[in-house]
Amino acid sequence: MYVLKFGGSWFRHPFWRAHFLLTSEEDVQRVRTSGVPFIVIDDQRGVAAEPAIPAAAPQAAPRPANVRRPALSSVRAANEPAERPQSQRDRDRAARLVQQAKNRMKGVFEAARLGKAVRRADVEPVVDDIVASIEHNAQALIGVIRLKSKDEYTYFHSVAVCTLMVNLARHHSLDEATTRDFGLAGLLHDIGKMGIPDDILNKPGKLTEGEFAIVRDHPNFGHSLLSATPDMSPTALDVCLHHHEKMDGTGYPFAMPGEAISLAARAGAICDVYDALTSDRSYKEDWAPAEAISAMWNWEGHFDQALLFEFMQSISVFPKGLLVRLRSNRLALTLENRRRASRPRVCAFYSTRDREFLDPEIVVIRDDLSGDQILSAEEPALWGFTEWDAVALALESGQDSRFVRQRTMTARAANG
Structure with missing residues (x-):
């Protein structure tokens, strides 16, 4: 069956996505045991439900006289833990999402390192999950993406930039399709770094001129990789190629003037730099969010200032x-x-x-x-x-x- 919607609370069902195709008995059992009251399916995109066979109504047992039943809210097993606060449940769920997304992107990036084309079917579920999580509790997910180790930066960074791009797109009141395009672009913007040798990518010291030339070529390499996917989003191709351009025309690889840089690429530049500054790397310690925003605000000619202010609003961090x-x-x-x-x-x-x-x-x-x-x-x-x-x-x-x-x-x- 193709699931369109789960009934009940967003936290009751065991799946991150709200709509997808049920393809395994294991997933069916997860739905059966999840406690959701109902699901909505699309008969045109999957198997239709079989007609239900009416069951005889059970006879209610006689109720003993003079017995008062306690309210359900007052009944708790002695060893049953108290329910965690909603905010903590949101953070826990966001952490699980990020871990799953990071693992998925590790496989995608490693395949790209071997020269394999990126398939949209492999990455779009990550975007779907992040969009759903941002809509539910943006600050919980943004808080989780700040917690990353230097060893997993490459894969985590793609998930973080996707999250920041989706959050900024929603704050900018972009439509759903464009918001998802922004998320896909954030997820794949640095795919070209798979063409950079690890000893250069993770070098703790200053890069030589030759090494920096290799790094500066990663937008072109990434664009070439993504172009091998026939149905790749034009927005993802644009951001991959242009997220290092600057408003004053001093960026790379084309030194484009600000008016020629698209909204998506401007957003990609902001989200990419912010996450890089607030991440712990082999060659630098992470900056506090306010410290990073303050530096970015004062970099003359680097970013679209109006969009950067919107980004500040979207993450609630100001210099x-x-x-x-x-x-x-x-x-x-x-x-x-x-x-x-x-x-x-x-x-x-x-x-x-x-x-x-x-x-x-x-x-x-x-x-x-x-x-x-x-x-x-x-x-x-x-x-x-x-x-x-x-x-x-x-x-x-x-x-x-x-x-x-x-x-x-x-x-x-x-x-x-």
Whole structure:
């Protein structure tokens, strides 16, 4: 049978994908024992269900008098563990997905190393799984992909970039088909590295000019590999070939100007670099997410800044010291995270509606609409903050609105 949908909770069924063909007795038994109340099948894409034979209704046993049955929620075996919190179950499931996806991509990459063509049927289930997981709990999966070892980087990196690409595409409100294309492109963007010898790919020291020339050729090699697949996505081919191009035209392999670089390739460049910076490698330690984002934001001419800001929003990581506009019609200063994986914090201090200073307030940015959110990055000078560094320092040090207003007015007077 071709399964279109499982009934009940997303966490009750034993499969990552929501729709696929049941082909083995083992899978059938997994469905039977999973506890799902029903499944929806497609008769046109698989075997139809056999008509059910009505069964005689069982006779209910007489109920003893004066016996009160306890509520089901109050009954628990003595050795039955308490149910784990939903957030922990989400993380556990995301971890299993990532491990399965990494193993699948290891096989795909090793086959490519031997010169075998990539089959879409081998990689599209990974994209399906990641899309489903992102739709269910994006932050759980993004948190898991940050935890990788240097020994498995090549395969893990492809899964991580796929995850980040899908997450960014959804944040950008792209349609489902395009989102999946972005995910497939992220999954295969570095397939060309299978043409780089391991001693160069994992070299702990600085590369020689000749070695770097070999590395710089991996987009061309990857594009050639993927082109051998007749039905390969044009988006995957594009991102594979162009994810090292830069907006100022100094990238490789073609030094393309920014306007010639597609949205997918711009997104691929951001997701690729972010995951590389936050990963532990043989030649460098991993950077904290905020540290990586801060560096990327300050690399002049490297990335599409507007898309990079969208990427920050999609992963809830922002550089320290940025002037931003909040959903609550306030301007705020982004603050340093207290912990490595904590939610972003800002100091709100100015009303965009009333054009006046407010008493500074520390705001924690949430992933949903239950709290305030960051809408855009703002240019300080356009709001009259000509000495933004001084204003930011005053806000960071906990000064009240009168002091901040005075520093701003003094700076404005000094600048005419």
